[in-house]
Amino acid sequence: MKVAAVAAAAGAGAPGGGDAGMDSRLDQETARWLRWDKNPLTLASVKQLIAAGNTEELQKCFSARMEFGTAGLRAAMGAGISHMNDLTIIQTTQGFCRYLEKQFSDLKQRGVVISFDARAHPASGGSSRRFARLAATTFISQGIPVYLFSDITPTPFVPYTVSHLKLCAGIMITASHNPKQDNGYKVYWDNGAQIISPHDKGISQAIEENLEPWPQAWDDSVLNGNLLLHDPSASINKDYFEDLKKYCFHRAVNKETKVKFVHTSVHGVGHSFVQSAFKAFDFVPPEAVPEQKDPDPEFPTVKYPNPEEGEGVLTLSFALADKTKAKIILANDPDADRLAVAEKQDSGEWKVFSGNELGALLGWWLFTSWKEKNQDHSALQNLYMLSSTVSSKILRAIALKEGFHFEETLTGFKWMGNRAKQLIDQGKNVLFAFEEAIGYMCCPFVLDKDGVNAAVITAELTSFLATKNLSLSQQLKAIYVEYGYHITRASYFICHDQETIKQLFENLRNYDGKSNYPKTCGRFEISHIRDLTTGYDDSQPDKKAILPTSKSSQMITFSFANGGVATMRTSGTEPKIKYYSELCAPPGNSDPEQLKKELDELVSAIEEHFFQPQKYNLQSKGE
Numbered sequence: 001m002k003v004a005a006v007a008a009a010a011g012a013g014a015p016g017g018g019d020a021g022m023d024s025r026l027d028q029e030t031a032r033w034l035r036w037d038k039n040p041l042t043l044a045s046v047k048q049l050i051a052a053g054n055t056e057e058l059q060k061c062f063s064a065r066m067e068f069g070t071a072g073l074r075a076a077m078g079a080g081i082s083h084m085n086d087l088t089i090i091q092t093t094q095g096f097c098r099y100l101e102k103q104f105s106d107l108k109q110r111g112v113v114i115s116f117d118a119r120a121h122p123a124s125g126g127s128s129r130r131f132a133r134l135a136a137t138t139f140i141s142q143g144i145p146v147y148l149f150s151d152i153t154p155t156p157f158v159p160y161t162v163s164h165l166k167l168c169a170g171i172m173i174t175a176s177h178n179p180k181q182d183n184g185y186k187v188y189w190d191n192g193a194q195i196i197s198p199h200d201k202g203i204s205q206a207i208e209e210n211l212e213p214w215p216q217a218w219d220d221s222v223l224n225g226n227l228l229l230h231d232p233s234a235s236i237n238k239d240y241f242e243d244l245k246k247y248c249f250h251r252a253v254n255k256e257t258k259v260k261f262v263h264t265s266v267h268g269v270g271h272s273f274v275q276s277a278f279k280a281f282d283f284v285p286p287e288a289v290p291e292q293k294d295p296d297p298e299f300p301t302v303k304y305p306n307p308e309e310g311e312g313v314l315t316l317s318f319a320l321a322d323k324t325k326a327k328i329i330l331a332n333d334p335d336a337d338r339l340a341v342a343e344k345q346d347s348g349e350w351k352v353f354s355g356n357e358l359g360a361l362l363g364w365w366l367f368t369s370w371k372e373k374n375q376d377h378s379a380l381q382n383l384y385m386l387s388s389t390v391s392s393k394i395l396r397a398i399a400l401k402e403g404f405h406f407e408e409t410l411t412g413f414k415w416m417g418n419r420a421k422q423l424i425d426q427g428k429n430v431l432f433a434f435e436e437a438i439g440y441m442c443c444p445f446v447l448d449k450d451g452v453n454a455a456v457i458t459a460e461l462t463s464f465l466a467t468k469n470l471s472l473s474q475q476l477k478a479i480y481v482e483y484g485y486h487i488t489r490a491s492y493f494i495c496h497d498q499e500t501i502k503q504l505f506e507n508l509r510n511y512d513g514k515s516n517y518p519k520t521c522g523r524f525e526i527s528h529i530r531d532l533t534t535g536y537d538d539s540q541p542d543k544k545a546i547l548p549t550s551k552s553s554q555m556i557t558f559s560f561a562n563g564g565v566a567t568m569r570t571s572g573t574e575p576k577i578k579y580y581s582e583l584c585a586p587p588g589n590s591d592p593e594q595l596k597k598e599l600d601e602l603v604s605a606i607e608e609h610f611f612q613p614q615k616y617n618l619q620s621k622g623e
Helices: 004-013 020-036 038-050 055-062 086-103 128-141 156-165 198-207 233-245 251-256 271-280 311-324 355-373 376-383 394-402 413-425 451-467 471-483 498-509 591-611
Strands: 073-076 112-114 145-148 169-171 182-188 260-266 328-330 337-346 351-352 382-387 405-409 429-435 439-441 486-492 522-531 557-560 564-570 576-584
Touching: 020 038, 020 055, 038 055, 055 471, 073 260, 086 128, 086 169, 086 182, 086 198, 112 156, 128 145, 128 169, 156 169, 156 182, 156 394, 156 576, 169 439, 169 486, 233 591, 251 451, 260 271, 260 451, 271 451, 311 328, 311 337, 311 351, 328 451, 337 451, 337 471, 355 382, 355 394, 355 429, 355 439, 355 451, 355 486, 376 382, 382 394, 382 413, 382 576, 394 405, 394 471, 405 413, 413 429, 413 439, 451 471, 486 591, 498 557, 498 564, 576 591
Parallel strands: 112 145, 112 169, 260 328, 382 405, 382 429
Antiparallel strands: 073 182, 169 182, 328 337, 337 351, 429 439, 486 576, 522 557, 557 564, 564 576
16 A cells, blocks of 8 residues: 555645645655564554544654653553554664664673563553563574563662673663553663663664664564573572672561561562562561552553552552551552552551652661661761752751761662762762652662662561561651651642743743743742753852753752752653652751641742643643
């Protein structure tokens, strides 16, 4: 059939005859697709769209290739260059392979690791397992060894394997906690951390230069019995949990504890790995939520498979915990790199800890455990903790009082992982890193967030506190009394229009119509502004920001005269404008209720004056 029909259909269906340039590009892209795609389901769906002259749907599938960024790829599964499917996986991996060949002369000796979660999309024949096999086929066709896990693993197993086996790179096929139709392609460098610029640009360019599938691209039978293919599952499983045992400080307490735990893997990969982690620490394994313990790409019991969304995802966990008299719920997201924790209060209510609160508890615990083993104070000067710039500054307060180092990085574990590796290479000891989006790096043998080891370390912290008749909530309060209250609130607005988002941020940079940022927000006076999109920071003598800047994402931080800090930023993986706010008080008896009230008022002012949801037609999280 003639693909040129698409252009005609586009012209006919559009008022004024459509955009000829757009039509010819669409024509070109669909023609290539029909030549190259060997997946019968995606091929048939594109042919149907062309036959029906459905230009609108074709535009959605073909108008723009998925952008390869530092987070790799993330998009819905389906046909076309803007979706995750067999062909785009092959194209992406061909580009990544060519880029690695340029970067590593010993790529054919060292190789790469590939793993995957349990996502699947029957309508397009796409699944994480299938994508992982196609990626492996690409590398093996070029004589490059591949360590391909034979079954699903948590995301942190990929960076662990890269470091442990000294490989050149790692690929994890996952969309983490995104909606069920999505999938993703996450990339790790040879240092065991996620890639940062300029690698994303280099890989992106190499993908564009290697779009046509190589001769063996579709033939994944080359994997069968291939000497270049290794399954690291058994050895990595063994070594990971052996390494984890070094972070168990109270084995005797764990054996005897009466604290009961419930665990949910939210239809993802976490179940058996968290069971193994508990065994490694001599715990009785946690009760698993039966309806959610086995992988299911439909995520049938939750609206969004994201424990960060709190109560909705935990409904079944609360019910099981109430039935089994468990006091603690541990919830992983579907690829088990994040962890949410809830605790039954004396009132009978459940408290779901925020990422910042759990960050405070884990940071305090890892430092306390380290201090018990290291009486020598001079070791403090090599001790570091990290958190991202939108996370609570509680670690900074602990570091100031206790005498170790604290550093802030840009948002995301790619920055913390890379910075941690630099520090480790300088002989420093990176004890802990976290971000408010419930991500924790408790054991630096994984240079990324890890919900498996965070779950068992939280269990040990809870069991230890129980011997002192303390709950997590009581210990959190004790931390705030000792180091100063840090009250935080974060939320987001949904906006699908990039132009609107851009306009909102540009208006903040030109608040008075004369290229000036705002001086107040409602009744709150602004003391400093840092804009990491433009590189401006008026708290620095030269007005230049110290943290790296990125023109491709929006991010402005406002510091207020009352000690409040608020950051507004765009998300790299979702259509959200997020905000993070914090009010820090010095140590001593502050009134947390008064601080909360003050922060609530500040947040309301930010929503009203800076977000202006009515003006920009934004949807709030609650809607």
